[in-house]
Amino acid sequence: MDVKKVGIAIVVIFVLFFVISQPQNSADFVTGILSALGDVASSLILFLRNLVS
Structure with missing residues (x-):
């Protein structure tokens, strides 16, 4: 198994765990990132x- 695939899988699992266990904090985090962008x-x-002017 490729190390990159394992790393991506670990990140995805962590994100899913965070979203499922703390949905309000996850939404606030995403809102903050979008606001900053x-x-x-x-x-x-x-x-x-x-x-230009």
Whole structure:
């Protein structure tokens, strides 16, 4: 068995365990990540607009 496949399987099992055992914390975590990515995208767009003008 490939080490990469075993690593991916362990990560998937851990994520499933976390989602099943603590669904509210999992949802808060995902919401936080998406919010941070949205902030990064907004900042990048603002930077590019200021760069062009």
